[in-house]
Amino acid sequence: MVTVKLSYPSPERNKGPILDVLRRVLPARGTVLEIASGSGQHAVFFSEHLPGIIWLPTDIAAERLESIQAWREDSSHSNILEPRRIDVLDDDWGIGTVEVVFSANLVHITPWECCLGLVEGARRHLKPGGLMIFYGPFRVGGKHTAPSNADFDESLRQRDPEWGVRNLETVRDAATGFKLEERIEMPANNQMLIFRRRRGAGNEKG
Numbered sequence: 001m002v003t004v005k006l007s008y009p010s011p012e013r014n015k016g017p018i019l020d021v022l023r024r025v026l027p028a029r030g031t032v033l034e035i036a037s038g039s040g041q042h043a044v045f046f047s048e049h050l051p052g053i054i055w056l057p058t059d060i061a062a063e064r065l066e067s068i069q070a071w072r073e074d075s076s077h078s079n080i081l082e083p084r085r086i087d088v089l090d091d092d093w094g095i096g097t098v099e100v101v102f103s104a105n106l107v108h109i110t111p112w113e114c115c116l117g118l119v120e121g122a123r124r125h126l127k128p129g130g131l132m133i134f135y136g137p138f139r140v141g142g143k144h145t146a147p148s149n150a151d152f153d154e155s156l157r158q159r160d161p162e163w164g165v166r167n168l169e170t171v172r173d174a175a176t177g178f179k180l181e182e183r184i185e186m187p188a189n190n191q192m193l194i195f196r197r198r199r200g201a202g203n204e205k206g
């Protein structure tokens with residue numbers, strides 16, 4: 001049988017530190033919509049450790065969706081939903097409202113339009129007061145936070161000129177309708193950005 005369960009070292013390394021933050025900032029109950037879940041390692045780990053949360057994993061790629069489903073089938077926990085295909089650029093994500101949108105390692109490895117699509121989708125689907133959480137490398141004040149991030153940025157741009165480590169302030173300014181409540185420095189020069197959907201902001205872009 002062909003194995004579809006993908007496994008990568010980096011989610012294994014960062015899932016513990018990310019969980020520590022999620023435990024602190026997530027509501028006790030509610031649905032977390034994960035955008036660009038990748039292999040599914042994060043989705044299964046977080047859902048197993050956050051029993052009050054319903055975890056909705058998604059990705060654009062068929063082989064990722066298969067892998068997430070394979071991880072899910074091996075999980076003894078039922079609070080992880082069937083993975084859904086979502087392309088952040090789609091106008092309609094085909095889901096209802098959620099308490100949290102979480103996305104790790106998407107915005108630097110896709111064109112800038114995908115960051116805008118992610119924010120727009122979060123604006124459409126998050127309940128007022130809900131959280132939009134990003135994990136990954138970001139520049140601060142236009143500067144890389146470590147030489148290794150500058151090298152990584154260069155390698156990303158060589159792979160695709162539209163990719164690259166984003167500037168935190170540019171992401172914050174694109175996130176209209178949200179307040180950046182917290183920026184947390186994570187291991188390996190990554191960061192977590194915790195945005196809160198402003199109450200009474202409606203679905204407008206302001």
Ligand SMILES: C[S@@+](CC[C@H](N)C(=O)[O-])C[C@H]1O[C@@H](n2cnc3c(N)ncnc32)[C@H](O)[C@@H]1O
Nearest residue numbers: 011036037038059060061064086087088104105
């Ligand atoms: C670097 S991986 C990150 C996976 C996982 N979140 C992690 O941190 O290990 C980027 C993921 O983004 C997905 N992706 C790329 N373009 C996308 C899009 N337009 N909409 C949704 N997901 C996308 C890819 O299929 C891939 O699984």
